[in-house]
Structures are given as C-alpha cells and as structure tokens.
Amino acid sequence: MRGRIRRGSNAGNENISPDNTHSNSYEPIPGTIKAVKARLSEIFSGCSDFTHREISYRKNSLIRILVAYINGFVDKRALNQDVIHPLLDFLSNAESNESGRIYEQLKEWVVINNDIKEANDMGQAVDNILSGEALLFIDGESKALVIGVKDPQGRQVAEPDTEVSIRGSREGFVENLFSNIILIRKRIKNPNLKVEMIKLGEQTMTDVCICYIKEIANEKLVSEVKERLKRIKTDAILDTGIIEQYISDSRLSLFPTVGNSEKCDKLAGKLLEGRIAIFCDGTPYVLTVPYLFIESIQTTDDYYDHAYFATFMRILRLVALIVSNLLPAMYVALVSFHHTVIPFKLMITLAASRQGIPFSPFVEAVLMIVAFELLREAGVRMPRSIGQALSIVGAIVLGEASVSAGIASNLMVIIVAITAICSFVVPPLIRATMLLRFAFLVAANFLGFLGISYLAVAVLIHLCGLRSFGIPYMAPFSPLTAADLKDSFLAVPVWAMVTRPRILRQEYAKGSKGTKRQEVKIKQ
Amino acid sequence: MCRKLKKQTGMVLIFFLILPLLLTGCWNNRDLTEINIVVGLGLERTEKGNVLLTVQVVEPAAIQSASSEGGKGGGSQPKPVFVKSYESETVFDAVRGMLSIVDKKLFFSTAQVLILGERLSQDGIEEVLDFFQRDQEIDYTMDVLVAKGTTPREVLEMGNDMDSIPAVYIRELAKNTAWRGTVKRTLLIELFKDMGCNGKQLAIGQISKAGDGEVGTEGMAVFKDGKLAGWLNSYETRGYLFATDEVKSTIVNIPADTGKIAMEIIRSKGKIDVVFENSEPVMLTVKVKLEANVGGYEGRGRLDSADSLHALEKVLGEKIKKEIMMALQKLQTEYSSDIFGFGTYVHKYHPQYWKKAGKNWDAIFSRLPVDIQVDARIMRTGIVKDPIKKEE
Numbered sequence: 001m002r003g004r005i006r007r008g009s010n011a012g013n014e015n016i017s018p019d020n021t022h023s024n025s026y027e028p029i030p031g032t033i034k035a036v037k038a039r040l041s042e043i044f045s046g047c048s049d050f051t052h053r054e055i056s057y058r059k060n061s062l063i064r065i066l067v068a069y070i071n072g073f074v075d076k077r078a079l080n081q082d083v084i085h086p087l088l089d090f091l092s093n094a095e096s097n098e099s100g101r102i103y104e105q106l107k108e109w110v111v112i113n114n115d116i117k118e119a120n121d122m123g124q125a126v127d128n129i130l131s132g133e134a135l136l137f138i139d140g141e142s143k144a145l146v147i148g149v150k151d152p153q154g155r156q157v158a159e160p161d162t163e164v165s166i167r168g169s170r171e172g173f174v175e176n177l178f179s180n181i182i183l184i185r186k187r188i189k190n191p192n193l194k195v196e197m198i199k200l201g202e203q204t205m206t207d208v209c210i211c212y213i214k215e216i217a218n219e220k221l222v223s224e225v226k227e228r229l230k231r232i233k234t235d236a237i238l239d240t241g242i243i244e245q246y247i248s249d250s251r252l253s254l255f256p257t258v259g260n261s262e263k264c265d266k267l268a269g270k271l272l273e274g275r276i277a278i279f280c281d282g283t284p285y286v287l288t289v290p291y292l293f294i295e296s297i298q299t300t301d302d303y304y305d306h307a308y309f310a311t312f313m314r315i316l317r318l319v320a321l322i323v324s325n326l327l328p329a330m331y332v333a334l335v336s337f338h339h340t341v342i343p344f345k346l347m348i349t350l351a352a353s354r355q356g357i358p359f360s361p362f363v364e365a366v367l368m369i370v371a372f373e374l375l376r377e378a379g380v381r382m383p384r385s386i387g388q389a390l391s392i393v394g395a396i397v398l399g400e401a402s403v404s405a406g407i408a409s410n411l412m413v414i415i416v417a418i419t420a421i422c423s424f425v426v427p428p429l430i431r432a433t434m435l436l437r438f439a440f441l442v443a444a445n446f447l448g449f450l451g452i453s454y455l456a457v458a459v460l461i462h463l464c465g466l467r468s469f470g471i472p473y474m475a476p477f478s479p480l481t482a483a484d485l486k487d488s489f490l491a492v493p494v495w496a497m498v499t500r501p502r503i504l505r506q507e508y509a510k511g512s513k514g515t516k517r518q519e520v521k522i523k524q
Numbered sequence: 525m526c527r528k529l530k531k532q533t534g535m536v537l538i539f540f541l542i543l544p545l546l547l548t549g550c551w552n553n554r555d556l557t558e559i560n561i562v563v564g565l566g567l568e569r570t571e572k573g574n575v576l577l578t579v580q581v582v583e584p585a586a587i588q589s590a591s592s593e594g595g596k597g598g599g600s601q602p603k604p605v606f607v608k609s610y611e612s613e614t615v616f617d618a619v620r621g622m623l624s625i626v627d628k629k630l631f632f633s634t635a636q637v638l639i640l641g642e643r644l645s646q647d648g649i650e651e652v653l654d655f656f657q658r659d660q661e662i663d664y665t666m667d668v669l670v671a672k673g674t675t676p677r678e679v680l681e682m683g684n685d686m687d688s689i690p691a692v693y694i695r696e697l698a699k700n701t702a703w704r705g706t707v708k709r710t711l712l713i714e715l716f717k718d719m720g721c722n723g724k725q726l727a728i729g730q731i732s733k734a735g736d737g738e739v740g741t742e743g744m745a746v747f748k749d750g751k752l753a754g755w756l757n758s759y760e761t762r763g764y765l766f767a768t769d770e771v772k773s774t775i776v777n778i779p780a781d782t783g784k785i786a787m788e789i790i791r792s793k794g795k796i797d798v799v800f801e802n803s804e805p806v807m808l809t810v811k812v813k814l815e816a817n818v819g820g821y822e823g824r825g826r827l828d829s830a831d832s833l834h835a836l837e838k839v840l841g842e843k844i845k846k847e848i849m850m851a852l853q854k855l856q857t858e859y860s861s862d863i864f865g866f867g868t869y870v871h872k873y874h875p876q877y878w879k880k881a882g883k884n885w886d887a888i889f890s891r892l893p894v895d896i897q898v899d900a901r902i903m904r905t906g907i908v909k910d911p912i913k914k915e916e
Binding site: 335336337339340344347348349350351352353354355356357360361445446448454457461 | 537540541553554555556557559561563582584585587588631633634636661663689692
C-alpha cells in the first residue's frame with residue numbers, strides 16, 4: 001500500500017517552517033558591526049558579487065549601520081529610494097533619533113519599503129542575502145532587518161510553447177516563482193487560495209511552494225503532499241521534473257502520475273477541481289497532483305467550447321492514443337500472421353507494397369520508427385535556425401528515398417506517419433507511447449494479435465493498479481465513479497457540471513455525495 | 525476477506541488470460557511476400573482418374589502497376605496473374621505437389637471462385653470437396669461454379685480487360701445474378717450445407733465460354749446424389765429461383781397486345797410445400813408472390829387503365845408459372861432430382877413418413893402432381909403514364 005495516504009500520522013498537520021536554513025546550528029548575530037562585517041566577509045569570501053556598505057553617523061553617539069546584499073540581485077534604485085535615502089534623512093534629523101532605539105524606529109517608520117522581515121540569527125541573515133534581499137545590521141542589535149528589494153528578474157509573461165490552445169488565456173508561467181503565484185491569484189481572488197513555501201535542495205535551497213484551495217482540496221492530500229516534499233533529500237532541485245520523480249507513487253511506471261502545466265488558466269482550473277499545485281522557483285512548469293489518466297485527454301479548450309465538440313475531440317484523442325500505440329504492431333501482426341482477416345483487395349495492395357522489401361515487416365517497422373524518433377529528437381535538440389534543413393532531409397530520406405530504394409514499403413511510411421501524428425495528439429503520454437509502441441511491436445512479431453492482446457491486457461492491469469497520491473489512476477472508470485463520468489470521454493456542458501470531482505475527495509468509498517460547487521462558502 | 529477477494533480476482537484474471545489461447549488462428553509467422561495469393565481454383569478429373577488442380581495466382585506488383593498506370597498501356601507489362609495446374613491422386617497432395625512448379629506456398633483464403641470441371645462433376649464432387657471443408661485456410665464464402673463445355677483451366681486462363689484479375693471478374697458476374705436471376709449463385713458454405721441437408725439435392729451455377737476471352741454465367745448444374753445429372757437453361761433456372769425464393773430482381777418479358785412489355789420484378793417471395801393426405805404426400809405446391817414495375821413497353825398499346833394493368837398482372841403470373849413448371853417438369857421427369865428441397869419439408873414436418881420413404885424420395889418427388897400459384901402485382905409503370913408520341 002505504498003503511496004496511499006497515511007492515516008493517523010500527525011506529520012501532515014505541521015506547518016512547513018519557511019526557515020529551513022543552511023546552518024543547522026544557531027549562530028547569533030554579533031553585537032558589533034565590526035564583528036558582523038568580519039563574519040560576513042568570512043562567509044562570503046570569494047563571492048565578488050557580495051556587497052556591503054557601512055553607514056556611520058556621529059552626533060550624540062556613534063550610530064553604525066551595515067547594508068549588505070548581493071550585487072545585481074536587488075533593485076538598487078528601490079534600495080536607495082526606500083532605504084538609504086530615508087535612513088540618511090533620519091540620521092541627519094537630530095530630534096528624531098533621540099527618542100527610543102534606532103532599530104524599532106527604522107523598522108516602524110523610517111524604511112519606506114513595506115516588505116520588512118527580521119532575521120534573528122546569522123543563518124537566516126545569510127539565507128536572505130542569498131535570496132536577493134537587502135539586510136540592515138544595526139550596531140548593538142542581535143537582530144537584522146530584511147528588506148525585500150529583490151529585483152524581479154527573468155523574462156516577461158509569454159505564451160507557453162508546449163501547450164497551445166485555441167481559446168483561453170495566452171499567459172504562461174515564467175521562471176519567477178512569485179510572478180507565477182500572482183498569475184494564479186489574479187484568477188482566483190480568494191483568501192482560501194493557500195500558498196505554502198518550503199525550501200528544498202541542500203545546495204540549491206530552491207523555493208518550492210504548495211498551492212491549493214482550502215475547503216476544496218482534500219486536507220489529507222495536502223498533508224500527504226507536504227509530507228512527501230519534506231522527505232526529499234537531495235542536493236539540487238533545478239526543475240519540477242526532479243520533484244515529480246521524488247514524489248510520484250509509482251516511480252518505475254511509464255505513465256505519469258504527476259501532471260505538469262505551463263498554462264495559468266489550466267492550473268487555476270485544476271486547483272478549483274481540488275487538485276494541489278507545486279510551484280518551483282526557476283521553472284515555468286508547475287506540477288499538479290493527483291494526476292489521473294483521464295486528464296491526459298482533457299484540454300482547456302474542452303471547457304471553453306461546446307460540449308459536443310469536446311466530447312468528439314476527447315474520443316478522437318483516445319482513438320489517437322490507441323492508434324499510436326497499436327498501429328505498427330497491428331500492421332506487423334496482419335502481414336505476418338493473420339492474412340486470413342485481410343480483405344481481398346487490401347491484401348493485393350499490401351502484398352504489392354511489400355514486394356521486393358528485403359526486411360521482415362517487424363524489422364522494417366522498427367527501422368522506420370527509430371528513424372522517426374531520431375528526427376523528432378533532432379528537431380527538439382538542434383538550434384531552431386537549421387530546423388528547416390532537418391525537415392527537408394527527414395521528408396526526403398524517410399518518405400521518398402527509402403521507398404524508391406526499396407528499403408521500406410509505401411504503406412509502412414504511411415503507417416509511421418499516422419502513428420506519429422496520433423502520438424502528438426496526446427502530449428502528456430508521448431513518452432509512454434513511444435516505448436509501449438516498441439513493446440507492442442515485439443509482442444506482435446512473436447505472437448500476432450494474441451501477443452498484442454496479452455500486452456494490452458497487461459498494460460490495462462497496470463493502469464488500473466496505478467495510483468496518484470492514493471487516488472486510483474483510472475478513475476472515474478475504475479473504480480467506477482458515476483458522478484465523475486460527466487467530465488470523462490463524455491464532456492457535459494460546464495453548466496451541467498454541478499459537482500466537483502468526487503474521486504479527489506475520496507468520498508466515493510463511503511457513497512456520500514460530492515460537494516456542490518455552490519455549497520462551499522468562502523469565509524471572508 | 526480482502527485477501528480472499530484478491531485471490532479470486534487473480535484467478536479470474538488468469539482465466540481470462542488463458543481464454544485467448546483457445547482462439548484459432550495461424551500460428552506460423554509468414555510474411556506476405558512469402559506467399560502466393562490464390563484467387564481462383566479449378567478442379568477437374570483427368571482421364572486417368574486423378575485430380576487436376578488448377579490455381580490462378582495473382583502478381584500483386586503487376587496489379588499495382590497496371591492500376592496506377594491506367595490506360596497508358598505502353599510496353600510489355602507483366603501479366604497480373606498466372607495459372608498453373610498439377611495432377612495428383614488427392615487434392616491436398618496436388619496442393620503440396622504444386623510447389624514443385626510454383627515458387628512460394630499457396631495461400632487459399634483469398635480464393636474468389638472454385639470452378640468444378642464437368643467430368644469431375646459427373647464422377648461426384650462430394651469426395652473432392654472434403655479437403656475444402658477440413659482446411660482452415662479455405663474461405664467458405666468463395667463462389668462455386670460448374671464449367672459446361674469447357675475445362676476449369678480454360679476458364680481460369682481467360683484474360684480479360686474488364687478486371688485485371690479474371691477470378692474477380694467471374695465472381696462479379698456471379699454476383700450480378702442479384703439483378704438477373706438467371707444463374708444460381710452458390711457459395712461454398714451453402715454447398716456444404718446442402719450436402720448435409722436431408723431431402724435436397726445439390727445445384728450449382730453454371731459457367732461456360734461466351735466468346736473470345738469472355739465467360740458467361742447462365743443456367744445451372746443439377747446434381748443427383750453428388751453426381752452431375754444435367755443442366756437447366758436460364759429460363760428454367762429463373763423458375764427454380766422464383767420457387768426457392770432466391771430472386772432479388774430480374775426482367776421478365778411478356779407479350780402485350782402489340783409488341784412486348786419488359787417487367788422488372790422488384791420483390792418476390794417464393795414458398796414451397798408438400799401437401800399430405802392420410803400421411804401420404806399427394807401434391808407439391810409452389811406459391812410465389814411478387815411485385816413488378818413496368819420497365820418498358822415496346823409496342824403501341826396504352827397502359828392507363830387499371831383493367832389493362834390487371835390483365836398484365838395475369839399474363840405476368842402465367843409467364844412465371846410456366847418457367848417454374850418447366851424447371852419442375854425437367855427435374856421430375858428427366859433428372860429425378862429434388863433440388864428444390866421439397867424433401868427437406870417432408871423431413872422436417874413429417875418425420876414418420878420420411879423414415880419410411882426418405883430413401884426413395886426422389887422417385888416419389890418425380891411422380892407427385894404439382895400446383896403452382898403465382899400472385900403478381902404491378903406497382904408502377906415508370907415515371908410516365910404514356911410515352912411521348914404524336915396525337916393521332
């Protein structure tokens with residue numbers, strides 16, 4: 001029962017502490033600026049981008065303040081305008097600095113910037129400097145002010161390349177974590193949209209954020225996600241893809257049990273269904289869990305368009321999925337085993353196209369598919385500017401020359417082409433299909449249709465056994481959840497989708513009704 | 525409880541995985557390029573008493589180039605089919621022996637027609653067809669025809685411009701009987717069924733030479749106890765088909781006041797029965813109900829009154845009755861062979877009598893009186909009431 005939600009563990013109820021610091025041992029901030037300076041210089045030795053400036057002012061007593069930050073990481077204009085300028089004003093104004101401690105005054109009314117936190121020890125201070133904040137150390141204080149003047153670097157919000165839709169928002173996520181969260185906040189204006197931060201990766205200390213809608217998302221799932229994230233022990237989190245591999249239920253399965261998306265509206269939809277999103281700083285791909293099989297054939301357009309078309313397209317996608325898995329295998333099985341089921345006229349065509357081909361159908365199919373996969377991979381990896389050349393070479397070599405040279409049959413080229421087109425229809429499963437296709441080919445070559453059906457049964461059994469965060473992967477078909485069928489192959493209009501996916505709340509077992517959308521009142 | 529359930533599910537799964545093993549099919553892996561696609565089959569008896577198997581094998585590449593080049597027709601194109609014969613004691617041995625003159629193994633599932641020779645038919649066909657029943661590669665839906673006045677090899681060798689594969693051409697001709705009703709179309713499976721049918725003799729469509737490179741399919745061969753007894757011409761064949769409810773559509777010419785009228789039969793229902801009195805058969809009855817349209821009136825009369833149409837209906841009925849009568853009489857007197865299947869009715873509804881007299885049924889059939897009722901109705905006279913002509 002690995003992967004199921006663990007009941008009764010109190011781990012899920014803990015909050016994730018945001019200060020998961022580099023230094024495990026507590027190191028107080030030294031009392032004097034001189035010591036602070038010395039310590040920081042020691043920590044950041046060899047880091048030429050580390051910058052600090054000491055401001056000292058003597059009137060009645062000596063006031064020394066140290067500003068420390070990483071050059072280029074903070075917005076210097078904002079730092080000067082919001083912090084340095086008012087600070088100097090404050091210092092030069094003799095009357096004001098008499099009353100009370102400077103630290104409190106700086107915090108409460110001198111610094112203009114609103115994003116002020118406190119660092120209580122040296123570890124926190126260093127972490128915050130590394131995260132792009134500016135730190136103010138004040139002589140004689142054991143705390144430091146953290147001023148959020150991080151420069152929002154990175155590219156502009158743009159249309160995602162990997163997920164294209166006809167209708168709907170063209171905004172895609174970017175590499176900046178906070179911009180991404182804002183993109184979601186813009187769509188779900190609701191305090192129940194919870195955003196919890198955690199730092200992952202011993203070396204990278206990447207900001208990772210769990211996002212869900214309280215009251216809609218299943219609490220048990222949320223705590224399970226937190227629990228799994230906490231268990232990740234690794235040096236580096238460079239992309240959500242790494243997180244995905246750590247947290248998925250069946251790490252050896254070909255099929256994805258964690259979804260990802262670049263599209264803001266898609267993610268908002270998933271959150272509203274009760275799913276949980278995992279953002280990671282530095283990547284535009286956001287994970288969604290639980291991820292079920294049916295999601296791979298759903299697109300955002302399905303919900304924006306009329307339900308008839310959505311249903312048709314979904315069935316078409318399913319057919320494409322099956323075709324892209326089975327077509328080459330079917331062909332091989334037909335021409336090497338089951339001649340009797342081929343209609344007479346097709347048989348003549350088949351035999352004519354096979355005439356003079358030196359390879360067996362299996363070898364021919366494998367060669368052509370490998371050639372296609374090579375082309376595809378080359379198309380992904382190489383610089384865009386020479387893409388044109390590749391497609392010409394691919395079309396000529398694969399399509400024309402191999403046929404006229406008598407190495408491949410016309411029909412094989414057609415079959416590989418259809419297979420390729422079909423495989424692109426269901427992008428989340430491209431990689432799974434790519435490997436399964438070969439498996440089916442081998443099965444077809446040894447046992448014909450019998451082999452194909454055996455492997456298909458095996459794949460189905462595997463699919464039915466898969467779980468994503470404890471939720472059966474093939475839901476709502478297995479287990480049959482009648483209420484959730486409304487958003488499966490049959491897509492009912494959005495006004496008729498009254499209940500949220502019941503399976504996500506794991507209430508199907510008890511037979512209770514899913515929550516109605518209207519029932520959840522937002523607590524203000 | 526849970527474990528028990530799991531175990532049960534496992535058993536069920538294993539059961540379902542074993543099931544497909546019971547499915548039949550070809551086990552050996554053979555590429556399409558390693559087989560010879562047989563489209564036509566011929567069987568004949570040689571003078572020595574051996575079986576002469578003739579196959580028509582298609583050359584897919586030639587077909588492909590012929591169809592893609594279309595009407596260009598230049599140069600020497602490879603022949604789309606070749607015909608080979610092999611003589612042997614048994615059919616299966618001939619099939620294998622054929623490999624001494626043909627390069628690749630023969631593949632029979634694609635066979636479209638089976639032509640039986642006249643001499644073979646006279647000797648009896650049931651024995652040689654045994655191989656066709658047993659072999660798993662034989663397609664039971666191929667057409668069977670008996671060659672009259674020619675040999676199967678001659679039929680299969682006839683090159684034809686209409687279809688690059690002669691066997692397909694022959695099959696299409698046989699299929700056309702749906703619009704003609706002048707040849708009995710016999711599928712192999714039907715032949716097998718009739719072979720096992722009590723009180724019914726075999727009847728197979730006929731094929732003969734019609735001209736240079738053409739074959740004609742009209743009429744049928746009548747068998748008695750598996751041996752060829754004789755032939756029916758196209759009119760008699762139509763009569764037979766009317767009686768056995770096999771007519772889909774046909775054209776019947778009837779005389780009118782002036783000229784002739786071609787009637788198109790659009791629907792026909794035939795029913796045969798044997799009347800029993802005192803548990804003895806006394807009469808054979810044939811009832812045919814049909815609907816017809818006037819397709820053409822090649823004469824000067826008018827067809828505008830209901831009476832004239834009723835009169836036509838009668839003439840039409842008489843004409844069809846005559847055809848049925850011709851067929852029945854020939855079968856009763858000349859061949860003494862019940863291909864209609866009157867005996868089947870007797871066997872089915874009067875089993876006591878059949879037990880007693882079943883063996884002599886053909887003799888009894890031959891001497892029973894016949895009652896034929898044809899109910900013809902004319903539905904339409906085409907899209908005009910009267911053809912265009914000058915007023916008189």
